[in-house]
Amino acid sequence: MLGTRRKxxxxxxxxxxxxxxxxxxxxxxxxxxxxxxxxxVAARAGVNKALISYHFGGKRGLYVAILESGFAAMAERLQAxxxxxxxxxxxxxxxxxxxxxxxxxxxxxxxxxxxxxxxSGIEPRVVPHVARIVAVTRRLAERGVRERRFRRVDPLLLxxxxxxxxxxxxxxxxxxxRAASQGRLPFAQPDAKAFVRFVEELTLRGLRPGPPDPSPTxxxxxxxxx
Amino acid sequence: MLGTRRKxxxxxxxxxxxxxxxxxxxxxxxxxxxxxxxxxVAARAGVNKALISYHFGGKRGLYVAILESGFAAMAERLQAxxxxxxxxxxxxxxxxxxxxxxxxxxxxxxxxxxxxxxxSGIEPRVVPHVARIVAVTRRLAERGVRERRFRRVDPLLLxxxxxxxxxxxxxxxxxxxRAASQGRLPFAQPDAKAFVRFVEELTLRGLRPGPPDPSPTxxxxxxxxx
DNA sequence: GTCTATAGGCTGATAGAC
DNA sequence: GTCTATCAGCCTATAGAC
Numbered sequence: 001m002l003g004t005r006r007k008x009x010x011x012x013x014x015x016x017x018x019x020x021x022x023x024x025x026x027x028x029x030x031x032x033x034x035x036x037x038x039x040x041v042a043a044r045a046g047v048n049k050a051l052i053s054y055h056f057g058g059k060r061g062l063y064v065a066i067l068e069s070g071f072a073a074m075a076e077r078l079q080a081x082x083x084x085x086x087x088x089x090x091x092x093x094x095x096x097x098x099x100x101x102x103x104x105x106x107x108x109x110x111x112x113x114x115x116x117x118x119x120s121g122i123e124p125r126v127v128p129h130v131a132r133i134v135a136v137t138r139r140l141a142e143r144g145v146r147e148r149r150f151r152r153v154d155p156l157l158l159x160x161x162x163x164x165x166x167x168x169x170x171x172x173x174x175x176x177x178r179a180a181s182q183g184r185l186p187f188a189q190p191d192a193k194a195f196v197r198f199v200e201e202l203t204l205r206g207l208r209p210g211p212p213d214p215s216p217t218x219x220x221x222x223x224x225x226x
Numbered sequence: 227m228l229g230t231r232r233k234x235x236x237x238x239x240x241x242x243x244x245x246x247x248x249x250x251x252x253x254x255x256x257x258x259x260x261x262x263x264x265x266x267v268a269a270r271a272g273v274n275k276a277l278i279s280y281h282f283g284g285k286r287g288l289y290v291a292i293l294e295s296g297f298a299a300m301a302e303r304l305q306a307x308x309x310x311x312x313x314x315x316x317x318x319x320x321x322x323x324x325x326x327x328x329x330x331x332x333x334x335x336x337x338x339x340x341x342x343x344x345x346s347g348i349e350p351r352v353v354p355h356v357a358r359i360v361a362v363t364r365r366l367a368e369r370g371v372r373e374r375r376f377r378r379v380d381p382l383l384l385x386x387x388x389x390x391x392x393x394x395x396x397x398x399x400x401x402x403x404r405a406a407s408q409g410r411l412p413f414a415q416p417d418a419k420a421f422v423r424f425v426e427e428l429t430l431r432g433l434r435p436g437p438p439d440p441s442p443t444x445x446x447x448x449x450x451x452x
Numbered sequence: 453g454t455c456t457a458t459a460g461g462c463t464g465a466t467a468g469a470c
Numbered sequence: 471g472t473c474t475a476t477c478a479g480c481c482t483a484t485a486g487a488c
Contacts, residue, residue, distance in 0.1 A: 013453060013454095016453080016454085030345070030346050031260070031345070031346065032258050032260060032261070032341075032345075033261075034257070034258060034260035034261040035258070035259075035260040037480080037481060037482085038481075038482060038483090039481085039482095047454085048453095048454060048455055048456085049482090049483095050454075050455065050456085050483085050484080051453075051454065051455090052482095052483095053482085053483060053484070054453070054454080055453090058482075058483070059481095059482070059483090111344055114340065114344060114394075115258075115341075115344065117398050117401060118337055118340060118341065118397060118398060118401060119256070119257070119258075119401060120256050120257065120401060120404050121404075121405075122401065122405060122410070124410070127410060127412055128412075130412055131412035131413070134412065134413050153424065153428075154416075154420065154424065156413060156414060156416050157416060157420060157421050157424040158424075160391070160394065160395050160416060160421060161391045161395075161421075161424060161425055161428060163394070164390060164391040164392075164393075164394030164395055165386070165387045165390040165391040165394070166390075167390075167394055168340075168386065168389070168390030168391070168393055168394050169386050169387075169390055171344060172343050172344060175343060175344060175345060175346060175348065178346055178347075179347075179348060184348070184350070184353060186353055186354075186356055186357035186360065187357070187360050187382060188382060190380075190382050190383060190386060194380065194383060195383050195386060195387075198379065198380065198383040198384075198387060199387055201432070201438070202379075202387060202428070202429070202432035202433070203428070203432065204432075204439065205431060205432040205433075205434065205438075205439075206427070206428035206429065206430075206431040206432030207428070207431075208431065208439075212427065212431075213430065213431075239471060239472095242471080242472085263462080263463060263464085264463075264464060264465090265462095265463080265464090273472085274472060274473050274474085275464085275465095276465085276466075276472075276473065276474085277471075277472065277473090278464090278465095279464080279465060279466075280471075280472080281471090284464075284465075285463095285464065285465090
């Protein structure tokens, strides 16, 4: 029912807003803020482009609206996992699932997210949400150590490793899908669930407490640290 | 000495090309292709903007030139690691270092790389290089299994986990630096070397052959696989 | 709330002098 | 090879009719 508005007849203004948000999310994700003419958003939403200024106060306003609701939803979903998890391992599983479901429910958000953290001036209004998300991983790391299930690692590094891998995978998924449909993907299309399972297992094993390396002393390159 | 060209006097045309490539790399990385006016590139390079058309045939030509040389350099560096490594563990170490050095020598490339794989139509001329990079991780996974140092995992998933985490970290580094200098970073500035070391250790431990989980049976959520 | 028409700014490219 | 001057095209925003 989205994108089916063709007649100049008046409908529900909320529907107009939603259609614009929907269309803009996909297009901004695909081509970036500067890569999308406002007319393209309007066309995809099936509404007049002047309505963007009317409802969101301009192109930038539309963009920020999308961005903020996306980041807020993400932070909320991730924060909800911890309290319901039995232990750190369970929480890791829950966080990965939450991330995957977010990408599923809001296709385009991961890409938007990545584009935003790539940009110079990250939108000030999303900074608090970013902070909340970072805090989630930090608490996970601390919890794992407290429960003696994880070895002690820098929580921030864990955050970047985890979020980075996931964000990259899901942000590039739409592009892969498009490339694949044109037969221009130089490898097989990886499955999202399989990837998440892989990350979970790798992280769980990788964080397991214990000695660094039980195998015969690993040879080091000449320039390596003592 | 780059960006010091001010006088209309004639200099080395190669210097002009290099200055433009240098300037464009940073600016395109920072703001994306559509976010950078050609005049800004010229200004930063200290060159007249008409020279972009003259030397590269236009804005897009300049962009593709950067992109291709970056991807080619990356693929080459990664491919050079395997033959020199003693074993799969050593190769992993070498790959991570190569990635880090690439990010160091070509600041802006990781960001450019990420922006490109995010976009809808990945530039056809870089596809072969992407394929080469994917092949490197695939061979690493196979080598590790053959040498009985890694458990058997889907090489493509390993590739995404590894490259994704690294690309995310290094691509967002310039933005973090900028945010930090304005006091708008909601967390501490992570160190590149520390991150690479973390990824190496996590991956090495995570790929170690052996049973999934030696700890007391992990409780599973109701919906989980058998 | 929605549409049409238009204004005004900026962008990328090039012709032509040096 | 490099520069100045210029132009056509597209883009966002808005005034005003409905």
